[in-house]
Amino acid sequence: MTISALVQRIEIDGQPATAAGLLWPALANPGHFTAMQVRGGKVRGMDLHLARLDAATREMFGQPLEGEWVRGLVRHILRDDIEDASVRVHVHAPDGKPSVMITVRPPTVLAETMEGRAQSLMSVPYQRPFAHIKHLGGFGQAHYGELARRAGYDGALLTAPDGEISEGAVTNIGFFDGASLVWPEAPHLSGITMQLVEAGLPAAGVPTRHARATLADLPSYSAAFVTNAWGVCPVRRIDDVTYAVDEKLMTTVSGVYEEVPLEAF
Known part of the structure; x- marks a missing residue:
């Protein structure tokens, strides 16, 4: 997996970000976001992204977030010259009113083969607070992710004190028991890709269920x-x-994921 940290563009509420405008996002943690991979100016699961942003804005700031406004902001920042990108939509409320900051970076490129993509994970004793929200300020998961990489792993697997598995530091995880797919039922963020895959797997012949999964169950x-x-x-x-x-x-x-239609903004 190749990831570039280069930020191509940042806009806040449709305007180029200024130093003054970036002060709140830089110094205040309250906020949430969604991340998407744009290909050909389109994205999978746009309705799920918008629903996530609206639900979290209502829960955190007590106000709705208009989906068509967000769509327009993404169209505006991509313009006509960026077709493939990693896009993040951040929501803050510096004056009590939701404000949307969008960042654009080059797209993430996965290895072509599954062997090349294969990940190693180190279990860590940490669970995200308010796990159902993709919130900002995740020091614990970020630091454990870094510790995992220092130890030679690709990422961290978050677990409770009794070894119950919830999710990866920046991923959802699924286990196959030979007959069906098991998603951990512990508190976690229902990722957009996870939702799309889970919805399509039964029709592809793979039953799915949510159940308790622990480190002891791994073998x-x-x-x-x-x-x-x-x-x-x-x-x-x-x-x-x-x-x-x-x-x-x-x-x-x-295949289930790739068959999900890409949708224009």
Whole structure:
């Protein structure tokens, strides 16, 4: 997976970001966001992104967020010259009224093969507060992610004190038990890619369910994968438990995701 940190554009409420305008996002944590991969000026699951932003804005700031306004802001920042990009829509309320900051970076590119995408995860004793909100200020998950990378892993797997698994630091995780797909039922963020995949898997012949999943259960699964805005990746190792890449399963899961129509803003 290749990620560039270069920010191409930043706009706040449709205007180029200024130093004064960036003070609140830089110094205040209250806020939330959604992240999307834009291809050809289009995105998968736009309605889910807008619903996420509206629900979190209502919960955090007591006000709705108009979806068509957000669509227009994304169209405006992409203009006619950016077709592929990593886009983040941040919502703050510096004066009590929702304000939308959008950042545009180059797109994230996954390896072409599933073997090349395979991830290793280190379990860590941490669960996100208000896990159902994609909120800002996630020091714990970010720091544990960095500790995992220093230890030679690709990312962190968040767990409760009793070993119950909730989600990855920046991903959702699914486990295959040979017959059905298990999503951890512990508090977690329902990622957009996860929602799209979960909705399409039964029709593709893979039943899904939400159930308690623990570190002790890991050897009982035959395969695992993670989902994120950038797509679907198999998991090859969690701590000392290893998994072979199940090519058939991953072809099905990634196929379900890729068949979701891209929608213009």
